[in-house]
Structure formats: C-alpha cells, structure tokens
Amino acid sequence: MSGLPGVWGLWGGYLPFFIAGFLASEPWRWGGALIGRDLDPQSEFFIWVRAVSSAIVAGLVARLVVFPTGAMAAISAPTRYGAALIGIAAFFAIRRNLGAGVAIGTLALIAGHFLIG
Amino acid sequence: MIEPAPTTPEPMTRMGAFWRGTLAMFGVPATVLYAGILGYGAFAREAGLTLGQALALPIFLQALPAQVVLADHAARGASLAAAALAVSLTAVRFLPMTVVIMPWLKGHGGPRWHELLVVHFVAVTVWIEGLRRLPTVRPEVRLTYYLGIGVGILSGTLAATALGYLAAGTVPEWMAAALLFTMPLTFLLAMIETARSRADHLAIGAGIAIAPLAYAWLPGFDLLLTGLAGGTLAWLLGRWRRT
Numbered sequence: 001m002s003g004l005p006g007v008w009g010l011w012g013g014y015l016p017f018f019i020a021g022f023l024a025s026e027p028w029r030w031g032g033a034l035i036g037r038d039l040d041p042q043s044e045f046f047i048w049v050r051a052v053s054s055a056i057v058a059g060l061v062a063r064l065v066v067f068p069t070g071a072m073a074a075i076s077a078p079t080r081y082g083a084a085l086i087g088i089a090a091f092f093a094i095r096r097n098l099g100a101g102v103a104i105g106t107l108a109l110i111a112g113h114f115l116i117g
Numbered sequence: 118m119i120e121p122a123p124t125t126p127e128p129m130t131r132m133g134a135f136w137r138g139t140l141a142m143f144g145v146p147a148t149v150l151y152a153g154i155l156g157y158g159a160f161a162r163e164a165g166l167t168l169g170q171a172l173a174l175p176i177f178l179q180a181l182p183a184q185v186v187l188a189d190h191a192a193r194g195a196s197l198a199a200a201a202l203a204v205s206l207t208a209v210r211f212l213p214m215t216v217v218i219m220p221w222l223k224g225h226g227g228p229r230w231h232e233l234l235v236v237h238f239v240a241v242t243v244w245i246e247g248l249r250r251l252p253t254v255r256p257e258v259r260l261t262y263y264l265g266i267g268v269g270i271l272s273g274t275l276a277a278t279a280l281g282y283l284a285a286g287t288v289p290e291w292m293a294a295a296l297l298f299t300m301p302l303t304f305l306l307a308m309i310e311t312a313r314s315r316a317d318h319l320a321i322g323a324g325i326a327i328a329p330l331a332y333a334w335l336p337g338f339d340l341l342l343t344g345l346a347g348g349t350l351a352w353l354l355g356r357w358r359r360t
Contacts, residue, residue: 004165005194014173016197021177021187024201025208029236032215047355049209051320052348054308056207057182058324059331059343060189061301066329070163071285071293084302091306099149101306102299109298113291 079112126255134258138265141246142273149303150242150270151277153181156300158281159293160185164192171282175274179240179267182304183207186340193336203341215239218247222263224256235260238267241307246270316355323347 003009008016064072065080072080087105094100129137141147154175161171166188174184183204190200215236222232246266254262285293305321312318324347331339331346 004191007197008191008194013167013170017170017173017187017191018177020190020197020201020204021174021183024205025178025180025183025211026237028205028208028211029215029239030233032212032239033219033232033236044352044356046213047314047316048348048352049206050314051316051351051355052344053207053210054312054317054320055324055327055347055351056186056203056340056344057304057308058321059328059340059347060182060186061305062325062328063332063339064297064301067332068297070297071159071290072297074290075294075298080298083298084305087302087306088309091309096310098303098306098310099145099152102149102152102302105302106295106299110291110295113294 075109075113076117079109079116082112083109126253129255129258129262131258131261134254134262135265135268137254138250138262138267139269139272141243141250141266142269144246146242146245147270147273150181151273152299153303153307154274154277155281155284156297156303157181157184157188158278158283159285159296160281160300161188161278162282162285163297164188166191168279168282171278172275175271175278178204178208179237179243179271180208180211181240181300185300185304189340195338199338199341203344206341206344211239214241214244218244218251218263221247221251222260225260226257227260231260235264235267238263238271241311243267243270314355315358316351319351319354320348323351 004013010016065084068075068080083105086108087101090104091097091101094104157175158171161174161184162168166174171188174187175181178184178187186207187200187204190203218236218239219232222235225231243263243266247263250266251259251263281296285296288296308317308321312321324343327347328339328343331342335342
C-alpha cells in the first residue's frame with residue numbers, strides 16, 4: 001500500500017492506475033488496429049488532438065521547471081531556467097541531437113548549482 | 118549512429134525474430150529514452166508511489182509522458198476521471214501511430230487478436246524502431262519481431278525506472294535533482310524534434326505559457342485546461358496561418 005491521497009491509495013494501489021492508465025489509453029491503440037484503415041491521420045481532428053496532447057506535455061514540462069518539487073526545489077530558479085535554455089540551444093547547435101541536448105542541459109544544471117547556487 | 122538495413126531479409130524462426138527484436142533495447146533511440154526514464158523513476162518516488170506502482174505504470178501505459186501525467190495526478194489527489202481524461206488525451210496520438218504501423222504487422226498467419234495484443238507496444242521509441250527495422254524482416258515473423266522490440270525496450274525501461282527510483286533516495290540532493298531534470302528536458306526536446314506542423318510548434322509554446330497560470334488558478338485540472346486551451350489555440354492559429 002502507498003500513502004497516496006484520495007482514490008489513489010485504494011484497491012491495493014494498482015487498480016486506480018490500471019483504470020486511469022491502461023483503460024484510458026489502450027482503446028486508442030485498439031481503435032488504430034481495428035478501424036484505423038478508414039481514418040485519415042492528416043485530418044483536422046488529428047491535428048487538433050496532436051496539438052492538445054503536445055500542449056499537455058509542454059505544460060507539464062513548464063510546471064516541473066517553474067514549480068519544482070522535492071530535490072529540484074533545491075536548485076535556484078535562474079539555474080533551472082538557464083539549464084533548460086542551454087539544453088535547447090545545445091540540441092539545435094548539435095544537429096538536433098536529443099542525447100546531446102539532454103546531456104549538456106543536465107550538466108549545465110549541475111554546474112549552475114555549484115557555481116551560482 | 119543508425120546502422121544501414123540489410124537489403125535482403127534473411128530467413129528467421131519466430132523465436133529467432135523475437136530475440137533479434139529485443140536487441141533494439143540497446144539501440145540509440147532506446148538509450149536516450151532511458152535517460153528520461155531515470156528521471157521518471159526519481160519523480161515517481163517523490164510523487165509518493167511505491168516501487169511496485171512506479172514499475173506498474175510503464176507496463177500499463179507504455180508511454181513516458183502519460184506515466185508522468187498519471188503519477189502527477191495521483192500525487193496531488195486528483196479525481197480518477199480527471200486523471201483518466203488527461204491520460205486519454207495524451208494517448209489519442211496512438212491511434213494514428215497504430216494506423217501507420219499496422220501494414221507492417223499483418224501477414225503473420227495467426228489470428229487477428231494477436232495484433233491487438235502486440236499494438237500495446239505502440240509508443241514513440243518502439244514505434245520508431247519498428248518502422249526502421251520491420252521492412253528488413255520477413256513478413257511472417259514481423260509480428261514476433263515487433264513483440265521482441267517492445268519486450269526488450271520495456272525490460273530496459275523497467276530497469277531504468279527501478280534505478281532512478283532507488284538512486285533518488287540514496288544519492289546527494291543535487292544528483293537527484295539532475296536525475297529529475299532529465300525527464301522534462303527529454304520531453305521538451307523530443308517534442309521539438311517530432312513536431313511537424315505549425316500547430317505542433319505553437320502548441321508547445323502555448324502549453325509552456327499557459328501551464329503556470331493554469332496551475333495557479335485550477336490545480337488538479339491545470340494540465341487538462343492547458344491542453345484544451347493551448348492545443349485549441351494552436352490548432353486555430355495553425356489553421357488560420359494555412360489559409
């Protein structure tokens with residue numbers, strides 16, 4: 001059992017995650033396998049869905065950096081913002097290389113933490 | 118970085134194809150994914166999940182962003198419905214992705230429901246590896262090969278989750294912070310990398326701009342609000358710019 005609040009600690013702690021996780025996402029995969037042949041991935045509906053999905057994930061990124069919790073909260077705001085910007089800059093500078101962007105941004109966070117607090 | 122594909126498919130048994138597929142877990146796309154997964158493991162611990170729950174989420178969801186969205190909702194005691202809706206909205210993209218990969222998963226000679234099981238492994242990294250590698254494999258064994266890719270990368274994911282989870286509790290705080298930081302950075306850069314339309318780019322910007330305000334105003338529903346408002350705005354602006 002976990003100490004999670006609300007419904008999340010109930011039913012052994014796994015069923016809520018199964019419902020809001022597996023059951024909330026898997027039907028889209030089944031839909032793709034069953035009826036997908038007749039749907040147009042270029043349609044306006046899919047462009048909208050992609051945009052909503054991107055905004056949710058981008059919003060999550062922003063919140064984790066702007067309102068950090070736990071260990072990240074020990075890193076100052078200028079260091080967090082600076083490291084994110086350095087990571088983005090490194091990504092574009094090194095031929096849109098994901099690994100390089102993540103590695104350099106994370107190293108910048110560590111360096112910033114020890115140099116400017 | 119990405120090895121060239123052999124031109125003629127070599128004969129393979131089903132089991133051989135499965136094991137060959139699992140080797141994708143050591144490929145470049147999977148390795149980059151693990152960096153973000155370490156951060157997910159650390160995040161799951163700070164969110165208050167048990168190690169078992171932290172490992173269950175990748176098995177249920179097979180999608181790192183959805184896992185973090187779900188763990189985040191649970192940590193803040195959001196309702197089951199709000200969490201399910203937010204997770205579902207991040208998962209709609211699996212439908213077109215599954216449509217794209219289905220032609221490569223047919224021709225296995227088994228019953229159709231096997232396909233429904235294997236599409237559980239439609240998630241960005243596995244999907245990219247599937248599209249890259251399946252054309253080099255004989256049609257009869259493609260389904261088991263893809264299953265191998267999925268199971269291999271899931272194994273690596275679970276190992277990285279456990280490592281991130283356990284490390285977050287033992288390493289110095291600055292190191293735990295660095296682990297946590299890899300996850301949002303991986304998300305952001307992967308989204309920029311895969312953004313195709315103007316609406317995609319606008320949605321990333323709108324999400325970043327709206328989320329802090331939405332969090333201050335409606336915590337618990339902030340990601341849903343951010344997604345619906347920012348995504349719709351980006352879609353409308355993208356449409357307007359196209360016409």
